[in-house]
Amino acid sequence: MDMRILSQEKRKQIEELLTRGGRVKSKGYILLRMIRNKKIIKMKRSRAYFQYFYRIELEKSDIIHHSDKNKLNDDLANLQLMNQEEHSSLHHAGQKKITNHNPQNKLSIEKIMKIKELSKLFIKKDGTPNYSNIAKEVGVSDLTVARYLK
DSSP, rough: OOOEOOHHHHHHHHHHHHHOOEEOOSSSSSEEEEEEETTEEEEEHHHHHHHHHHHHEEOTTOEEEETSTTOOOOOOGGGGEEEEHHHHHTTTOEEEEEESSSGGGGGHHHHHHHHHHHHHHSSSTSBBBBBHHHHHHTSHHHHHHHHOOH
């Protein structure tokens, strides 16, 4: 995290954002928004407070973590500056990494049966199933077709 001192111009811009209030967005953060010189300026309130009061300019990669996990609590004592690696390890500490496990990725019996049926129809010259054509027909990826035909 390379810290830069917040310029007076940027500080005034953040001050103006903070005076306008904001809206709670879908991920639960309060988003501040204003238009200046025909340009929309948006910033999470937690980032605005942190930059304004500590007078540092954050990089896009910098993360402001809410210690109490309440995204609406932007009290300075609740905010911590972190990089992505620190933030991820904090939230995922002690958890096993599960790759490619998404219950929504499971195909219905109908789609599996259709893949198997089409594997007999779409054959390449070498006698193997044409995964691409099957995938297009069923509406899945080539990799998904390959998984169910092995």
